[in-house]
Amino acid sequence: MSESVPSSASPVVRVEDLRVVFPTMDGDVHAVNGLSFEVPAGGALGIVGESGSGKSVTSLALMGLHRGSRARITGSIEVAGQDVVSASDRKLRRMRGNDIAMVFQDPMQSLHPQFTVGNQLVEALRVHRPEVSRSEARARAVRSLERVGIPHPQKRINSYPHEFSGGMRQRVVIAMGLMCDPKVLLADEPTTALDVTVQAQVLDLLDELRTDLGMGLILVSHDLAVVAGSVDEVVVMRHGVAVERGDVRTVLAEPEHPYTRALLAAVPRVDLSRAQRRARDRAERAQRTRQEQRRSTGATAAGEAGAKEPDRAFAPFTPEPKEERGEPLLRVEDVAQRFGVRGGVWGRTTDFWAVKGVSFDLFRGETLGIVGESGSGKSTLSRMVMRLLEPTRGRVEFEGRDITHMSERELRPLRRDMQMVFQNPYSSLNPRVTVGDAIGTALRVQGERDGRKVRRQVQELLERVGLEPDHYNRFPHAFSGGQRQRIAIARALILKPKLIICDEPVSALDVSTQDQVLRLLSELQDDFGLTYIFVAHDLAVVRQVSDRVAVMRAGEVVEMGDSDSVYEEPSSDYTRQLLNAAPVLDPEHARELRAERVRRRARAS
């Protein structure tokens, strides 16, 4: 390659045969293994892959942020004509923030909590342009904040990060990235920690900045739908290798690599209905069991295999028509929850209503999806239903019994009928308790004394949720996120509950793992006739598992109904707004939605 001044034609980022190796006790880990791509000036590239695919390692390598760690980097990374791999520390520092700026995943953590945002923005400029005066730098910071859509930037520049919401903080991080007019902006999962509507706003902003400022954009995400509408080209990574690379339309429409196809199939789609998803899952399952059966009848004596699985599993579980449902399993009447918020001179508490009166009935075998953004009260509601919280007002009936104000003692026998699966499979399992004990404890608590019996039951269940019986004695750290969530599901199932409340059960998982866990939940519902309350912020996921959907906002249900009708013909403006913000896979459709959002925002302002 020639040492030419980068013109508009030459790529602003060029990565060739990049390899990143981490030496560990168990030998070298090849996090990135021969990756190549280019980003033309003003172009946009998406890097997509699941956790462990090497996408974040790649983005850190682009910034030269592996310096000082043990990583061994070979190959070449050229940013604005400067080779990152061989550059001196000083040259590298001059490049960071100046030629290439980075936006990180978690805006809550990526700003310094003890300096004002103005201070941090000014620093970002003055480290590269010390000749710019302080007041001039401040003026630029105000303009930059204004550019990313922070209201009253003149005033807000003196605020600390904790005085901003998550979406606003991410805007501040982006504004900081813009301070030196970089040639390329590198955004590593910039919207993963944000709500759907905020995610759409941030993605729209990135797109707008790219077109207005002619800046290159590298968008790294685990979600194909997130990058679909924002990039021209996409690289699909797996195990440190690009399995597919090309124009985003081609890759999404006619994926060549089987992995890309699998990834695309796993992405939850807002336009796929509950019935379609169930039909697909059941057909796949029937086929799978048929294959297994054929294999086992071939291997062992016939007849035995036929009796192995209960026939019930294949019988499609059709919930009875509404009139014949009889008494609801759960009846929630106008429940509300008040929290006291301390403040004022003498620590007086002011009331905050997290849930402001919600009513619904839940019938056996049904799934109610509760969807809403953070702070909508969906988790508080599910905790009241579980009676982990006592409702301030209203009434909760479970199987006809009023449990609203029952004491913990009275509740204990009922606890086995209602179980919960939590969001974070990493923190909801005690790291010092074996998987077998974690699952079996519930049995023992409820009075089972026979250790062998507990063990047998737990092992059967482990197999049922797709794990091995000999995982019994292992500790949680030996399992991946998806496997841990299976363990959590087994733990909820061991007491054969009637109702399971899933609080964001898949939001911490990769798309393909997400898909597997959702499939498992639906199979278990078929087999055990379970009733679910499924709480999530992801509209697509909720649609696929729910018979009915309640959309929550600020402690109230703004819309509730049959899931297809809520999604096809939303009656409330808020639901429409949410649906409009949900990322979609089709790049053309994504751009249409974006245009509509921009119009809507222009009208509003």
Add this chain to the structure above:
Amino acid sequence: MLTYILRRLGAGLLLLAVVTMVTFAIFYVVPRWAGRTTEQLATMYVGRAPTPEAIQATIDRLGLDQPVLVQFGEFVRGIFLGAEYRFGRDVIECAAPCFGYSFQNYQEVFPEIVARLPVTASLAFGAGVIWLVGGILVGVVSAVWKGSLFDRLAMAFALAGVSLPIFFTGLLALAFLVHAWGLFGTPGYVPLTEDPFRWAQGLLLPWLTLAFLHAAMYARQTRAGMLEVLGEDYIRTARAKGLSERRVVLKHALRPTLTPIVTIFGLDLGLVLGGAVLTEQVFSLNGIGRYAVSAITQSDLPVILGVTLFGAFFIVVCNLVVDLTYPLIDPRVRIHG
């Protein structure tokens, strides 16, 4: 901000009141639970000649036969308004703030404490500066060069500092550094106003000894805190901006590291100001700690009570100062205050 200050001040005053009550209870109520009679109690206040008449006089004088609450009221009144003890024709005056009167030495306690305060304060502040600066410096360098020879040596040294008591390190220092090798002059106290140079010279060894104990803790705390902060996302952000490593460490990482250290420093300084008992004893510095030790050996209850209250007062005040400086260090406190 003002509400925060007011609330902290209120809490500080409340705490002082509680401390006074508890201390009073320890000296006036608990001995009775242990079965001491009023006469036995009075004997401890009587002074050098415990004749029955003298004892009875003491009981009358101190109101030891009065209900506990009345006695407490008298005690609190003494702090604010001063007290008078009648002894036959003699009237002993204890001017406000009266923290008690030593009948063994015929001295008011408060002026005695105040007279010794410069010694203890000189010791505490001098040592405090050394252990704070030294501990943080060592901690930062250790964290940045984690696993280096310096780090390992410093941490071993720190472990020694935490584990070795003053009466060991102090005596060792005296034996070798002063007497055997003559590197330091004999420790002693010369008022700062009289001769700043001799003031520092005389206190240097006590400072170093006392600082060694505390610096060790601070070095370990700083190192652990710094390592944690260096792993934070906002440090990665700072590096991604193109800041130099020095700026990253000294501007972005140091401040959050120091936040919890300020809290500990306030407590430690308060504790030492209330009397660095061992250090003063080892180096024969006539400070508050030594005053307390002599009172304990003589069972001079009023003095012990006075010193205890005084010490508690310092801890509460230092805590208050820390609480009030906290919002300056960590902006998030302002909102939640």
